[in-house]
Amino acid sequence: MKTLVILSGGMDSTTLVYDLVNQGDEVVCLSFNYGQRHSKELECAKKTCEKLKIEHHIVDISNIHKIVMSQNSLTGNKEVPEGHYADETMKQTIVPYRNAIMLMIAAGTASTLNFDRVAYAAHSGDHAIYPDCRPEFVLATKLVMMLGDYKQVELYTPYIKIPKANIVNKGLQLNVPYEDTWSCYKGGEKHCGKCGTCVERLEAFKLNRMKDPVEYD
Numbered sequence: 001m002k003t004l005v006i007l008s009g010g011m012d013s014t015t016l017v018y019d020l021v022n023q024g025d026e027v028v029c030l031s032f033n034y035g036q037r038h039s040k041e042l043e044c045a046k047k048t049c050e051k052l053k054i055e056h057h058i059v060d061i062s063n064i065h066k067i068v069m070s071q072n073s074l075t076g077n078k079e080v081p082e083g084h085y086a087d088e089t090m091k092q093t094i095v096p097y098r099n100a101i102m103l104m105i106a107a108g109t110a111s112t113l114n115f116d117r118v119a120y121a122a123h124s125g126d127h128a129i130y131p132d133c134r135p136e137f138v139l140a141t142k143l144v145m146m147l148g149d150y151k152q153v154e155l156y157t158p159y160i161k162i163p164k165a166n167i168v169n170k171g172l173q174l175n176v177p178y179e180d181t182w183s184c185y186k187g188g189e190k191h192c193g194k195c196g197t198c199v200e201r202l203e204a205f206k207l208n209r210m211k212d213p214v215e216y217d
Contacts, residue, residue, distance in 0.1 A: 002115040004027075009048070012159065015170060029045065099120065100132055103141055169208050184197060190214075
């Protein structure tokens, strides 16, 4: 199977890459510079692909962030909220149509490369906050990808119904080097331990009775 993976450099997408490589897929990775406030994840994505000897492309769509993605705390000037994903303030981290934009670019790339499918690592913990990580969005996007080109590219989302702790469990079994991943929205020298992704990350390791290998402030 030839699979194009959208690799952010975070835990979930990195686990997905290791998972697919372990299954014997031919994998190529796409990462996106969409004007995010730091490049830590992109650096981690590059490191993962170098380690696995996987072809890696960083797509620069940062020129659209001022008109499409500016009213949030990831690409705009809003302060990064702290606390659990369930908090209302976490909606400030929504980047409108981010996954839709990335998935359409990935679908076009996969079609050009004659790849079978595009994979991204949305999981059930994202459903409450992010509309473009929900099963309904995935179903609609699958239809768009079927109709959008003569080469029908599958959308593969194996983690869509499972929580982050289960992804970490799978990654630990695959010996994923989680020290090579970045989650923190703030992009400091170390993970802050307070923003939504840090809180969720720490909980996932705690549920697996394991210590997160990255450093925290």
